[in-house]
Amino acid sequence: MICIIAFVVFAVMAIFSANYRPLAAEAFDCVFRKMTFRKCKTRLDERIKSKITGKLMGHTPKGAAFVFKRFEILSWIFVIVTIVSLAYSGYSTYNYIQYGNCYGPEVTGGFCIYNALEGEKFTELQKKIEGETILPDADDDPAIGLEDAKVTMIEFGCYSCPHTREAQQIVREVVSQYKDRIKFVFRDFPIEQIYGDAFLHAEAANCALEQDMFWEMHELIFTEQEVCGEEVHPEDHIEDAAKRIGLNMKEFKKCMKEHRYKEEIEKDFNDGLKAGVSGTPTFFINGRRIIGPKPIKAFQKIIDEELEKAGEI
Amino acid sequence: MGLNPEKLRKDFPILDTKVKGRPIIYMDSACQTLRPIQVINKINEYYNEYPVCGDRSQHKLGKRVDEEIAKARKIFRKFFNAKHSEEFIFTKNTTESINIIANALKFKPGDAVLCSDKEHNSNLLQWQIKKDIKHNIFEFGNIEDFKSKLTKNTRLVSVVHTSNMDGTSNPIKEMIKIAHDNESLVLIDGAQSAPHREINLKKLDADFFACSGHKMLGPSGTGLLFGKKEQLENLNPFLVGGGTVEESTYTTHHWEPLPNRIEPGLQNYAGIIGLGEAVHYLDKIRLKNIQKHEANLNKKATDALGDVVDLISKDQERAGIFSFNIKNLTPHNIAIMLDNSANIMIRSGAHCVHSWFNKHNMTGSARASFYFYNTEEEIDIFIEEIKKLRKHLT
Known part of the structure; x- marks a missing residue:
């Protein structure tokens, strides 16, 4: 044998x-x-x-x-x-x-899967993903780092996805190391198929952006991801979080009630689909894709190569 | 004075080799011995200083080759105590030497050749395929059986001196005497005896003697065929060509004297010169010392493992050969395992003596063959590893 x-x-x-x-x-x-x-x-x-x-x-x-x-x-x-x-x-x-991952549409593991064939809230978007892949841009989404940087790192993330949360520590380290040379952009890709509160969290972060408190809300949602939904109702948790970071609660509640950023979030999601995103987190560094929370070396390698190409090293 | 293996080992660069941090333990000298630096240097000397034709060219380099070849031939004559240097013919190996005799000796229909039942394929197949002669076989070492198989038609006794399979030896001197009394010629396969014991060709009185260079520290692809002058001169032309004739026309030729007439074509000069150096090296150590050292090593292994393994021969005198089997393990199992567990390199299989193994319903044996560069410490490791195999795998 x-x-x-x-x-x-x-x-x-x-x-x-x-x-x-x-x-x-x-x-x-x-x-x-x-x-x-x-x-x-x-x-x-x-x-x-x-x-x-x-x-x-x-x-x-x-x-x-x-x-x-x-x-x-x-x-x-x-x-x-x-x-x-x-x-x-x-x-x-x-x-x-x-x-775009090794696990398939049904199974998660290192990556939160979005099953495009199953259909969900953004059903009208399904038609648009058929066709040529279009690399994403920064759009008008929240960004950190050099505004006119030659290297842009875009993350498509879901606030309720444990793997997106896992990747945040790596993202923090990357941003800290390269903040003077690259631009980091976070774009929403809420996977409601798996996480019912994913869209709510994305809306909360966008409403916080109105009051220039996006990154504070962003960090807090990820930090308290395990608490949310398990011990506290997601909507209560979001309001409590907003209070704790000192948002104008009247404005925040109004924003949330009006679903003011629904279209913005759907646009992010749509752009993600067009770029071939099938789950979170998915990163694009000058168009080069990293799927899942990879070791920091994987990010450093691509960023350094792109910086070198741009004559920044 | 005995030999000092530790000192002699320094002449063998290969013995400094380590595999995965452990030194190699070479116990396959019956197949090929290792080569001392002196032989390697001598071969290099040919290629560096006089890499040209011998026996043809009149220039300085050609003459240097002729001198070195003549020197090597003298070394062989002295080492084997032969009458004349030109009684040594250069061949590729023992196999080729025996083939020359099988094809060049004048046989007549009805003649017989007598061999032992423990012959290497090199001294078996020639006689099997030869037409018009009878191939008789006697039991190895059994002088009475030998006598009974010797007939008036026995033109040649072609017999192994020391068996490569188990290291036992035929009573060769007695057999030569009996054969000559019967007016039969004798060809000795000395591949395993020449490197391990003194061979005195004058005293032995053998008509032909064949041996291999690579089993006696010499380069691969070198061998010797000794023949009494009158016997060599009486051979039929077999391999002929450049160098074998003094002159030729379209219809005639005039043979060169010995040894050239039996050495056709351009020779393996580097090999012959290297073999000369190897034999010179052996002569310095003295074969008596080598024989004694090998016997000590073999006794040590036999005393320790005699009850652990199945020895192919329990004969006390088996030169440096320790041929054995272990119950439930194939010979190849044993060889590969020793190589991988302790870098011990031995041979496994039928050792080209399939006929004997078939007769005894055996597939082969594992064979460790010791030489003067093997030490008692190596034998200790060998013993320990064999005991481990026996204890854990059977």
Whole structure:
């Protein structure tokens, strides 16, 4: 059975190096013989078994004995794991092509998914996402950093998405490091399919913007995301948050009641869809996409490259 | 005075090699020995200083090649105590040497060749495929069986001196005497004896003796065929061409004297000169010391592992060869595991003696072969690793 794994491994390696082609051919011959109930002529399976056992023998003789005596069973397990792994890799690749992430439309994990096919509040927008991808711009959304920066980092985020919240610490670090050289813009992408209060939070942040308190509200909503909805009703929580950051409550309530920024938020969402955003957080750094809360190095690499291209380094 | 393996090991650059922090333990010398720096330097000397044709060119470099080749031939004559330098023919290996005799010796229909039942394929297949002669087989080491199989038709006794499979030896001197009394010629396959014990060709009185350079510190692709002068002169032309004739017309030719007439074409000068240096090196150490050292190492391994493994031969004298099997493990299992667990390099399989293994319903054996550069510490590691395999995997 080990020949099957050997064939897969050597076949992949043979793509990159001709040295592995004879081994891949040998493994294939071995697999073919096994499938036709014949003995592997080249004893590749025996050689692999001996090599693994020998290497283990140098470190843990008992481990070597365990592997040697149960090699066929272990081989079967590895074959099954390999097949399952290959199937998952194929599925993930499909998801990445289809949805821009490896998890698919139904499953979350590192990324809050928006299922464009399921339909939701912005049903009229669905037609617009068919067609060419249009990279997003900063629009008139809240921004930090250099106004005429040559590198713009746009985040499409959802206030109720735990992964958007997770990314905020990274965003803070990036902004702190590059605030004199880049422009950071936050745009709304509320995923109401999953989070019923997502649109409400986006409206609250936009209403706070009217009173120049956007970033304070923005930070507070993310900080208290776990509390909201669990212990306090979202609307009560929003009002309480507005009070705590010192907003004019009359104006704020009026803004919220009138849904003054509904169209603005829908426009953000629409722009996100046109740019191929399928969940949050999704970042665009001069058009180059980062999906999910990636390590800061991933951001630094792209920003530095873009700054260099722009002659800023 | 005995040999000092620690001191001699310094001559072998390969022994400084470490794989994953551990030194290599080379125990496959029956296949090929390692080469000392002196041999490597000598080969380099040819390519650096006189990389030209020998025995043809009249210029200074050509003459230098001729001198070095003549020097090597003298070294071989002294080392093997032969009568004449020109009794040594340069070949690729023992296999080629035996093939030359099989094809150039004058046989007549009905002639027989007598071999042992433990011959390397190099001294078996020639006789199997040869038409018009009978191929007889006696039991290795059994002098009575040898006598009984020797007939008036036995033109040649072609027999291995020391077996590459288990290190045991035929009583070669006695067999040569008996064969000569029967007016049979004798060809000795000395591939495993020449590097490990003193060979005195005058005393042995063998008609032909074949050995390989790569098993005695020499370069790969070098071998020797010794033949008594009168026997070599009596051979049929077999491999012929440039260098074998003094002159030729479109219909006639005039052979060169020995050894040129049996050495066609451009020779492996670097190899021959390197082999000369290798034999000179062995001569300095003295074969008696090598034989004693190998016997000590083999005894140590046998004493420690005699009850742990299945030895192919329990004979006390097995040169440096320790050939064995372990229950429930194939020979290849053993070899690959030793290589991967402790960098111990041994050989596994049938060692080209398939016929003997088939006769005994065995697939082969694992074979550790020691030489003078192996140390007692290496044997200790070998013993420890074999015991681990036996304890944990069977």
